[in-house]
Amino acid sequence: MTAGPGTEEAQPVTSALQSAPMPRKVTAKKLIVTPIVIVLALIGTYVWISNVSLDPIEKNSLSGALVRQALWQHIRLTAYSTFFVLVIAIPLGIALTRGGVRKASPVATAIANLGQSIPSIGLLALLTFWLGIGPRTALVGMVAYAVLPVLSNTMSGLRGIDPQLVDAARGIGMSGFGVLTKVELPLAVPLILAGVRNALVLNVGTGTLAGFVSGGGLGTLITNGIVTQRTRVLIVGSVLAVALALFVDWLASLAELQLTPRGLEES
Amino acid sequence: MPEGDAVTGATIELDELTKRYGHSAQPAVDGVSMEIAAGETVILVGPSGCGKSTCLRMINRLIEPTSGRILINGEDVTGIDPVKLRRRIGYAIQSSGLFPHMTVAENIAQVPKMLGWSKSTVRDRVEQMLDLVGLDPREFHGRYPRQLSGGQQQRVGVARALAADPPVLLMDEPFGAVDPITRDHLQDELIRLQHELHKTIVFVTHDFDEAIKLGDRIAVLREQSHIAQFDTPEAILTNPADDFVSGFVGAGAALKRLNLTRVRDVGVVDVPTAAMDDPRETVVDRLREGTSNELLLLDRRGRPYKWLRTGDLALAKGSLARAGTPVTGHVSRDATLRDALEAVLTDSAGRVPVTGRRGEYVGVVDMETLMNSVHELLEADRMAAIEHRHDLEEMRAHHTQEQLEAGFGEGGR
Structure with missing residues (x-):
């Protein structure tokens, strides 16, 4: 009764630091090193290819138009497959953590696991029997392959939320939908985004296999290189695929930084 | 907005409230009947597992009662939309339950926003609530919960519960997770607040001293929420109904009486x-x-x-x-x-x-x-x-x- 009201506030809160917005956790490695490595690798390859004499087959395979087309196809494949992965995996992950559907979650996880444990090239080969060859088959294979990380991260993100918070949200009068959109999903964002990033990188990788089923993309360059025994073609295709994977990962990490709700950082 | 000494609380009546889980023979809460006057602070106190929390959570129907009725201000709320009901009842829980991804202001604004208050009204209300619980609005407005001490978080939790000026406030061991000194401050604060606001408060705790300090009346519950005694702190201290109550009151009843x-x-x-x-x-x-x-x-x-x-x-x-x-x-x-x-x-x-x-x-x-x-x-x-x-x-x-x-x-x- 006699103690002043200030005692409690005297707890170790470094208020000077905290009244200013927290600096975001951006490591220099993420922001600068990755793009530098990508650019150096691309320039190095370009300079090297420009300075060696290429035989007609190589010249034909490495023509600007063809390489650009392969790259563009690859990007499109990645973008489309990631889009479908998000549209399938996130709602599915949400549904599998709600009410009665929760019981089905082991089955769903098992199926998704199956998709990933089959070797991707095997999966693509099997799909050609069903869907024939072409970009569509590649797309289906890529989606089947990348659903798992997003699905499981969405589910564990939603499951990992402190039940007290959900209780508080319901207790102050949020509807089930309100609890999901205002509390659960924002809190699960970091994990979901990590899953998406994982899927993106996986998709760039699996995308190279599209070449085997005439799905286009950088895989075409690699396959051509192998078939025609032209190592340089093979190397250009591989370097481009690696650079694209790194670049996509870099973009996704930026998005992760941007989209993670403030207040969750460093927690 | 509450002014002066006017009672803003509502009466609560629990009528044979029972909760049975699954097909278990023993109900978790067995036929609790209780009348709570408007503006009264009632403490539910009892050993852990006696169903006091379940009892509280049935009042805003976070747990649906198996049978029995709940009347708030004479209105039977057992059948109405629980989401609408909860927006009319303040709810504060242990370790504050603040949403970590929202600022202090956003946390407090949740219920008024859901009730469709205009932006400027909500903003004013948030400042007012921060003031009410003794936090400087300018300093705390934009902070995130993790930047607050436990006591401050709990204050914000109370501010959020009171933001839409509900007549009834339910508190589930709200001060259970803070250190004793802070708890003492928060209890004093709550007494001061209640002195100003005259809400009907139902408060769950297992700490009998807290019950004595805060309660107008205390319901001592035994297993299955059977009411062992429901009376003023003075009466319970000087005249425990039975051995269970006197055991719960503990030693030094006369000394505890001095606190009252x-x-x-x-x-x-x-x-x-x-x-x-x-x-x-x-x-x-x-x-x-x-x-x-x-x-x-x-x-x-x-x-x-x-x-x-x-x-x-x-x-x-x-x-x-x-x-x-x-x-x-x-x-x-x-x-x-x-x-x-x-x-x-x-x-x-x-x-x-x-x-x-x-x-x-x-x-x-x-x-x-x-x-x-x-x-x-x-x-x-x-x-x-x-x-x-x-x-x-x-x-x-x-x-x-x-x-x-x-x-x-x-x-x-």
């Missing part, structure tokens, strides 16, 4: 006083006139300054400035008798000045006054309890007679 009465409610004695600026002769005269051999010198603002005994002036060779012993401790009129007792026990001469709001002298408490007050209090409690018991017995007798008569009436037909 404040110094301003008991008599203080007067001692002769003099102002520091009074001439020496006046002081000496007053000392001589007085019944005791002591005099309290007050400073220019009327605050106790030092004690002066008959011999002191001679010892200090007549200098008023050097004579006497400075006053070391004092208690405010709002202090509990327990605080006063503590102060009296530590004072070398066994008496302590009582001060008013601005620290000015009001009177003195000593061992004798305290003892007398405590005896009177306990006696009064005992009488009240006997009367209460008598009333109950009479009512029961009346009831039995009525039943008997009714029985005979039917038999005669």
Whole structure:
């Protein structure tokens, strides 16, 4: 009764630091090193290819138009497959953590696991029997392959939320939908985004296999290189695929930084 | 918005509220009936697992009762949309339950926003609520929960629960996860808030001392939420209904009773006083006139300054400035008798000045006054309890007679 009201506030809160917005956790490695490595690798390859004499087959395979087309196809494949992965995996992950559907979650996880444990090239080969060859088959294979990380991260993100918070949200009068959109999903964002990033990188990788089923993309360059025994073609295709994977990962990490709700950082 | 002393709370009536999980034979909560007046603070207290939380969570239907009814302000809310119901009831839980991805302001604004208040009203309300719970709006507005101490988080939790000015506030061990000193502050804060707001508060705790401190009435619950005793803290302390209640009250009921009465409610004695600026002769005269051999010198603002005994002036060779012993401790009129007792026990001469709001002298408490007050209090409690018991017995007798008569009436037909 006699103690002043200030005692409690005297707890170790470094208020000077905290009244200013927290600096975001951006490591220099993420922001600068990755793009530098990508650019150096691309320039190095370009300079090297420009300075060696290429035989007609190589010249034909490495023509600007063809390489650009392969790259563009690859990007499109990645973008489309990631889009479908998000549209399938996130709602599915949400549904599998709600009410009665929760019981089905082991089955769903098992199926998704199956998709990933089959070797991707095997999966693509099997799909050609069903869907024939072409970009569509590649797309289906890529989606089947990348659903798992997003699905499981969405589910564990939603499951990992402190039940007290959900209780508080319901207790102050949020509807089930309100609890999901205002509390659960924002809190699960970091994990979901990590899953998406994982899927993106996986998709760039699996995308190279599209070449085997005439799905286009950088895989075409690699396959051509192998078939025609032209190592340089093979190397250009591989370097481009690696650079694209790194670049996509870099973009996704930026998005992760941007989209993670403030207040969750460093927690 | 609450103004003055108007009661803004609502009555709550629980009618045979029961919760049974699955097909288990034992219900978790078995037929709780309780009437809570508007503006009353009722504490549900009991050992862990007695279903007190379940009981509380049935009031806003976070847990749907298996049977029974809940009436708020006479309206049966057992069947209405639970989401709408909860927006009308404040809810605060242990470890605050603040949303970590929202700022303090966003957390507090949740319910008003859901109720469709305009943006500017919500903004004003948030500032007002922060002020109410003693946090500076400018400083705390934009902070995230993890940047707050446990006590501050709990304050924000209470602010969020009160944001839409609900008549009823449910609190589920809200101060369970903070350290004892902070808890004490938060309890004082809640008492102050309730003094201003007059909400109907239902508060769950397992800490009986907390129950005594905060409750207008306390319901001591045993397993399956059977009410062992539902009465004022005074009555429970002096007259526990059975061994279970007295076991829960624990040792030192008389000491705990001291926490319930404040110094301003008991008599203080007067001692002769003099102002520091009074001439020496006046002081000496007053000392001589007085019944005791002591005099309290007050400073220019009327605050106790030092004690002066008959011999002191001679010892200090007549200098008023050097004579006497400075006053070391004092208690405010709002202090509990327990605080006063503590102060009296530590004072070398066994008496302590009582001060008013601005620290000015009001009177003195000593061992004798305290003892007398405590005896009177306990006696009064005992009488009240006997009367209460008598009333109950009479009512029961009346009831039995009525039943008997009714029985005979039917038999005669």
